[in-house]
Amino acid sequence: MTSRLHLVVDGPAGAPTLVLGSSLGTAAAMWEPQIPALAEGFRIIRYDHLGHGRSAVPPGPYTMDLLGRELVRTLDDLEVPWVHYAGVSLGGMVGMWLAAHAPERVRRMALLCTSASLGPPGQWHRRAATVRGDGLSVIADAVVARWFTPAFATARPDVVAGHRAMLTATPPDGYAACCEAIAAMDLRPDLGRITAPTLVVAGADDPATPVEHAREIVRGIPRARLAVVGAAAHLANVEQPEQVSRLLLDHLHEERGDR
Numbered sequence: 001m002t003s004r005l006h007l008v009v010d011g012p013a014g015a016p017t018l019v020l021g022s023s024l025g026t027a028a029a030m031w032e033p034q035i036p037a038l039a040e041g042f043r044i045i046r047y048d049h050l051g052h053g054r055s056a057v058p059p060g061p062y063t064m065d066l067l068g069r070e071l072v073r074t075l076d077d078l079e080v081p082w083v084h085y086a087g088v089s090l091g092g093m094v095g096m097w098l099a100a101h102a103p104e105r106v107r108r109m110a111l112l113c114t115s116a117s118l119g120p121p122g123q124w125h126r127r128a129a130t131v132r133g134d135g136l137s138v139i140a141d142a143v144v145a146r147w148f149t150p151a152f153a154t155a156r157p158d159v160v161a162g163h164r165a166m167l168t169a170t171p172p173d174g175y176a177a178c179c180e181a182i183a184a185m186d187l188r189p190d191l192g193r194i195t196a197p198t199l200v201v202a203g204a205d206d207p208a209t210p211v212e213h214a215r216e217i218v219r220g221i222p223r224a225r226l227a228v229v230g231a232a233a234h235l236a237n238v239e240q241p242e243q244v245s246r247l248l249l250d251h252l253h254e255e256r257g258d259r
């Protein structure tokens with residue numbers, strides 16, 4: 001079976017592959033601020049999660065296992081034996097799953113504004129039911145308020161509007177099915193199996209996955225370290241693009257020192 005994931009590829013064909021995973025309710029375009037800097041040295045493969053962007057929308061509920069296996073299948077199709085991986089939020093959850101279940105496929109990893117366990121499950125089931133019943137626009141204001149700090153929202157209403165449009169363009173059934181994957185997720189027991197050197201990035205003002213969630217991941221992964229980005233909420237890579245790109249490049253280039 002071929003992959004059901006929509007991919008966007010940038011960068012030189014012969015360069016090491018860097019896979020970028022996006023957050024719940026966004027698509028590959030959420031990584032746009034990083035592409036100019038990262039595409040100089042990496043072949044970047046951005047993917048839309050199942051149920052998101054231009055990927056397939058199979059019936060839910062989904063699980064982290066399903067989302068992760070879909071990515072493995074995609075890498076198999078592309079005949080890519082290993083990758084560097086960076087993911088924001090839901091993208092980071094899939095990254096943790098991948099690095100724990102297929103450690104040979106992940107060389108270095110960055111986990112941004114994410115969590116290994118994001119309960120309580122009831123809140124995700126309620127959000128899924130709301131979205132299935134009434135669509136995404138009814139939750140959009142609340143979600144976007146967690147994505148950006150008030151100061152950034154005031155300074156860059158154009159960026160906020162663009163990301164809000166990305167959210168409301170997400171298929172409601174796909175979004176709801178991913179909420180159910182988050183509800184059922186507990187990656188904490190898997191963290192100790194992750195061998196990839198891992199940079200964990202938290203937004204200092206992220207109300208969705210607070211810094212303490214990042215600290216828990218760092219405690220669980222043997223070769224992990226933490227970076228806290230100031231003046232950033234949940235989509236820290238959008239709010240502080242230069243700082244996050246620099247952190248990613250420094251972490252990915254440390255590979256040269258691993259050998």
Ligand SMILES: O=C(O)CC1=CCC(=O)O1
Binds near residue numbers: 022025088143
């Ligand atoms: O939508 C939210 O509340 C924040 C979030 C959780 C997982 C994700 O990808 O975004």
